[in-house]
Amino acid sequence: MGAATEFIAAIELSSSKIAGIAGRKNSDGSLQVLAYAKEESSSFIRKGAIFNMDKAALALTSIINKLEATLQNSIKKVYVGVSGQSMHTVMNTVGRDYLEETIITQEEVDAICDENHAIPLVDMDILEVAPQEYKVGYNYQVDPVGVAAQHIEGRFLNIVAKANIKKYLIQSFDKAKIEIADLLIAPLATADQVLIENEKRSGCALVDFGADTTTVSVYKNNILRFLSVIPLGGNSITHDITALQMEEEEAEYLKVQYGDATYEEPEGEEVAAITLEDNSQSIRLSTLNDIIEARMEEIIANVWNQIEYSNYDDKLLAGVILTGGGANLKNTEEFFRKQTKVRKVRTARFVRNEVDDAENLIAKDCTQNTLLGLLASGNDNCCAEKQVEQPTPSQPISGDMFSQDEDLKRQAEEARKRIAEEERKAKEEEKKRKQEEKRNRPSWLKSTFTKISNSANDLFSDDENNFK
Structure with missing residues (x-):
């Protein structure tokens, strides 16, 4: 394609990856994907926070x-999704x-909203406000604008997070010299793209299974009523599987390829087993899935x-x-029904909007719904306007007028290589340490169920504000 001059750019930051997208919104609500890129992020993002x-x-x-x-063009600014455990x-x-019956004006409503924003919070920021209904009199x-009453009461659902979440995110973009067009609440962007209006109106809960966290959003009458982030995700399952004396990469592979939330070993048949790629050990499917199910x-x-x-x-x-990626585990819907009293459970593998993705950049596997939601939430053109400087006799065009940019790119590349080398050495040392641990590690049965039984005690130690 030729150089794109009109597009929206968005970036999603999660515990497993940072993903960027550029595309267009068409008048009919459909999305056109123009570019996609990602980088692994586990070395600098934990529980959704940098x-x-x-x-x-x-x-x-x-x-x-x-x-x-x-895009064959420069990006001036990007829309950024905010999430995180807190x-x-x-x-x-x-x-x-009011002393007497008064007609409520927009100024009165704005004053109430401003007072809500001014509530004192310790080490927390209000990221977004979801207004609920206003109580005017008894209704x-x-x-409420235009309604006469002697009393008005505004109910607000404030979306809050630790101040460092926003602070570190902004500082990271500043270091990269990337302008932020707007900070968007990632769970809201996801909900807007995967939930249909009838679900929001009738009442539903959106459960987004991430790598390190799981986000729960509750809607009723087209209004967000509740949002919470649980510090457990797909990586929690992967870490449990490593108790079978294997590396995390092997555990992740087994989870994705053979994991089944409702696995039952057939009676009277030969015990099903799987062998690791290096033939180092053979594992029963029932053993693997007992850990996953727990x-x-x-x-x-x-x-x-x-939700309760x-x-x-x-x-x-x-x-x-x-x-979310965790929803891809086989039979997750059925397992959710068995564990709760909810009968209506569906998986949103892709967004509602029609998506023009000619290059097949986006997978329909639940993992990029938030990224598409951020793209759909943007409004401003994110393409940088090129400034063309006309040459004059007294100011000839220099052949190295962009040398400073090249120097910055070279410095960034050298820093990237240095960090990559440090990470490689760290991984080698970690691998040696794990191999040493394997020789002294207790049986997988003891370590697995000790880990699971202890998790109830320290589940929310990272952030006591998430649960009451």
Whole structure:
């Protein structure tokens, strides 16, 4: 394709990868994907939050360079999704009393909203506000402007997170010299793209199974009613499988290829087993899936606990919608039904919008719904306007006028190689350490069930604000 001059660019940051996308929104609501790039992020993002800004900046620079190479143009700014373990919702109520019956104006509503934003929070930021209904007199109104009353009460659902989440994210983009067009709440962008209007209106819970976290969002009457992030995800299952004395890469492969949330060994048949690629050991399928089922049971139990905590567990007429990479585990829908009282469960493997993806850049496997949601949420053209400087006799065009940019790219490449070499050495040392541990490691049965039994005690030690 030729150089793209009008497009929206967006970046999603998760515990497994940073992904960037550029595309267009058509007038009929469909999306056209123009470019896609990703970088592995486990070395600098944990539980959805950046902890190493230098590495994050390098990865972001790489993503932008790859996108620009495909677009054949420069990116001026990007839309960025915000998520993370500490994100959750807090309800707040702000009221006004009048001496006599008064017609509510937009100025009054704005003043109530401003007062809500001013509530004191310790080490937390309000990232977004989801207004609920306004109580005007004895009635509830979505829009109270023009209604006469002596009392108005605004109910607000504040989406909050630790201040460092936003601070470190912005600093990482600053280091990479990338302008942020807007910070978007990633779970809201996902919901807007995978939930249909009837589900939001009738009442539903969206469960997004990520690598390190699982996000629960509850909707009713087209309004977000509750949001919480659980510090458990697909990596929790992978780590449990490593107790069978194998590396994480091998454990992840076994989970994806042979994992089954409802596996039952057929009676009277030969015991099914699988062998690792290096033929180092043979593992029974029932053994593998017993470990997977134990952790999945814990994750879903905590998901359901949050849905009950929202007080909407008996109001979800449209049921539960699953998405995210963890939803690809075989028979997850059936297992969710068995573990909860919800009968309506479906998996959203792709967004509702029609997507023009001629190069097959986007997979329909639940993993890129959020990224497409961020793309659909953007409005501004993110293409940089080229500034052409006309030559004059007193100011001839220099052949190295962009040498500074080349120097920056060279420095970034050298830093990237240095970090890659450090990571390679660290991985080699870690591999040697794990091999040493294998020789002294207790049986997988003891270590596995000790890990699972202990998880209940320290499940939420990272962030006590997530659960009451």
